[in-house]
Amino acid sequence: MKLTILGGGGFRVPLVYGALLGDHAEGRVTHVTLFDLDAGRLSAIERVLGEQGEGVPDAPVVRATNDLDEALRGADFVFSAIRVGGLAGRAADERIALAEGVLGQETVGAGGIAYGLRTLPVVTHIAHRIAELAPDAWVINFTNPAGMVTEAMSRILGDRVIGICDSPVGLGRRVARVLGARPDEAWIDYVGLNHLGWLRGLKVGGHDVLPRLFEDDALLGSFEEGRLFGTEWLRSLGAIPNEYLHYYYFNREAVRAYREAEMTRGAYLLDQQAGFYEEMGKPDTPPLATWHRVLADREATYMAHNREAAGVGERDEEDLESGGYEKVALALMRAIARNERATLILNVRNRRTLSVLDADAVIEVPCLVDAAGAHPVSVDPLPYHAVGLVTAVKAVEREALAAAESGSRATAVKAFALHPLVDSVAVARRLLDGYTAEHAGLAYLRR
Ligand code: G6P
Ligand code: MN
Secondary structure, eight states: OEEEEETTTSTTHHHHHHHHHTOOSTTOOOEEEEEOSOHHHHHHHHHHHHHHHTTOTTOOEEEEESOHHHHHTTOSEEEEOOOTTHHHHHHHHHHHHHHTTSOOOSSSHHHHHHHHHHHHHHHHHHHHHHHHHOTTOEEEEOOSSHHHHHHHHHHHHGGGEEEOOSHHHHHHHHHHHHTTOOGGGEEEEEEEETTEEEEEEEEETTEEOHHHHHHOHHHHTSSHHHHHHOHHHHHHHTSEEOGGGHHHHTHHHHHHHHHHSSSOHHHHHHHHHHHHHHHHTSTTSOHHHHHHHHHHHHHHTTTHHHHHHTTOOOOOHHHHSOOOHHHHHHHHHHHHHHOOOEEEEEEEEOTTSSTTSOTTOEEEEEEEEETTEEEEOOOOOOOHHHHHHHHHHHHHHHHHHHHHHHOOHHHHHHHHHHSTTOOOHHHHHHHHHHHHHHOGGGTTOOO
């Protein structure tokens, strides 16, 4: 089984490789091709993987290339985990929005739209190359903004592209833990768009145990989302929102905390990662230990400003081990490759799951996965407040997709202006001007 990782020089690649090393069953990945445009990043990550594989007799063979077509030929699975514009691009996405007084964040609001507009032409090109060179490959999309990007790729690859995120499983795991349930035995009723979903139930043996959480204030306030949103608001919603909904429900507080922060998340990571890759260029740096140290810092500081805005402390110890992208990806790959049925929360085309969206809209929903791919399960409809956000943000994604296809500035402005977290058309116009002045990757927006 051959796996190609696009963005193979990325910092989280060792998590994936570590998961692969633990898989010794038949049909496992035997060859990994890392594709990245940056040779320095590639060789740094290759060093980490080299140390991880030491002493593992069946460790997947790793090779690296900066030739996309070569990387794709013969692939059974493709992981797409690229960051167009790098962390410098992310930092600019955040900074330009915050300067306008609106949220600047990797995937949510104006920052997410800017990132999407930069990324869509690139992933569209990649999808076309996959369709030509590896038409039978399954594509697992990690690239953010994952919902929008998966939808763009699905227009070319159909249901052979599946988007993943670690936040719904992380949420499910936390809720299961406080309820004393085993996460792998619980059925998680979660639905929405990527980074915009709600957990509405948690079934153990067919019985929904979530009501128990709402009956017990101490329990409800005892985990990340309980602290972040406050028990009263969770009770009002009657559901547990994805942590990314903090940017919507506490937008002013989040924006203020982000504006007052010394550095945006992107700027912080830009520094941190530059230091990491530089250190890895030195021959006597111990690769794996250095990588672990930097990973621990990255996890500990995740959403720190939101926690600060909410007046809550550090993340729980259990949440510090990295989110589990790699576990979701590996479980998905196994279910497809070995027809081992699994239930996973994934980003797939809606079909008829949520009646307020059309069939091609990519949503995030529990899916049954087997050799034929991921099949969304039917779920209860969303309440109106959630329908409002989901349809508004899907409309924004559609405008961004249309702008990426046509190069129309008016359409790009429409994408920004329709977002619930952008409060004026005038702001939307200035945002687009600011972003196009900054990002060479937006030069295509000319019409
Ligand atoms: C979570 C989200 C990802 C996102 C990441 C950002 O894992 O699910 O989609 O990319 O957080 O983390 P970072 O450390 O890059 O801020
Ligand atoms: Mn995610």
